[in-house]
Amino acid sequence: MPESMQWKSHLTSIRTQAVSAWLKIKIAIFTCPLSLRPATGAEPLKTIGMLYAIIAAVFVLLISTILIFNALIRNKNDVENAFASIDVMLRRRYDLIPKIVEAVKAYMTYERELLTELTGLRIKALSQTITPEERVIIENRLGQQLTSLLVAVENYPDLKASTNFLQLQGTLNEVEEQLAASRRAFNAAVTLYNNSIEVFPSNLIASMMNYKRRTLFEIPTVKREEISAKPPVNIS
Numbered sequence: 322m323p324e325s326m327q328w329k330s331h332l333t334s335i336r337t338q339a340v341s342a343w344l345k346i347k348i349a350i351f352t353c354p355l356s357l358r359p360a361t362g363a364e365p366l367k368t369i370g371m372l373y374a375i376i377a378a379v380f381v382l383l384i385s386t387i388l389i390f391n392a393l394i395r396n397k398n399d400v401e402n403a404f405a406s407i408d409v410m411l412r413r414r415y416d417l418i419p420k421i422v423e424a425v426k427a428y429m430t431y432e433r434e435l436l437t438e439l440t441g442l443r444i445k446a447l448s449q450t451i452t453p454e455e456r457v458i459i460e461n462r463l464g465q466q467l468t469s470l471l472v473a474v475e476n477y478p479d480l481k482a483s484t485n486f487l488q489l490q491g492t493l494n495e496v497e498e499q500l501a502a503s504r505r506a507f508n509a510a511v512t513l514y515n516n517s518i519e520v521f522p523s524n525l526i527a528s529m530m531n532y533k534r535r536t537l538f539e540i541p542t543v544k545r546e547e548i549s550a551k552p553p554v555n556i557s
Contacts, residue, residue: 389523393532396514400535403510404453407503407538411446411460413496418443418467421489425470428480432473439466454536461539504538511535 422436429436442463446456471490474480481487515534518527 385522386526389526390530393517393523393527393530396510396517397532399510400507400514401453403503403507407500407507410496410500410503414467414493414500415443415447417489417493417496421470421486421493424483424486424489425474425477425480428477428483429473432470435466435470435473439463439470442466454533457536457538461536464539501540504540508537511537 418439422440426433426436442459445451446459446463451459471493474486474490517523518532518534
């Protein structure tokens with residue numbers, strides 16, 4: 322076969338293969354999912370718009386996550402600061418409890434168990450091994466028992482007439498008034514914190530940060546106005 326004919330044959334073969342490959346590509350394009358097809362005509366603008374939308378959504382999600390994270394940190398710090406404030410008043414109450422127990426035990430013959438529990442709760446509250454959450458629970462119980470003790474005093478006229486006890490009771494009432502204000506601030510901070518870790522979508526981030534609900538300080542069921550007391554006197 323002449324050389325020119327061979328070249329024509331090769332060119333025809335190459336052309337046929339090229340056309341066949343092109344047809345296969347077109348078939349693949351039209352049969353593939355729409356999202357995988359190459360953009361033509363007005364489609365590039367649509368593709369770019371979708372890309373910008375995705376970037377914007379990711380940016381908004383990132384900013385929202387950062388804001389929620391920072392809010393959770395602030396709420397947690399507010400709880401810790403409020404607890405530090407209330408801790409000052411609680412330690413003043415710790416100092417008074419042994420003196421009160423010592424002053425009333427000679428008069429109270431039927432409340433030995435109550436006095437023993439008060440002493441035990443004070444020891445537990447002063448322990449360095451308990452968590453803040455455990456301490457709040459102990460403090461709630463201690464407050465209830467201390468209130469019960471002061472109510473029981475009403476059954477002992479001689480004890481009520483004791484100058485030493487009246488001075489201690491007056492100082493305790495002063496501490497309890499200051500404690501009530503600190504308790505309200507702490508409970509407000511804890512309520513805000515608890516809400517923030519339970520509502521959507523901040524609860525998702527809070528769970529990843531392992532944030533748990535905090536316990537509120539309980540308000541004594543017996544009003545302080547029901548317990549008579551003289552003006553506070555400093556006890557050294």
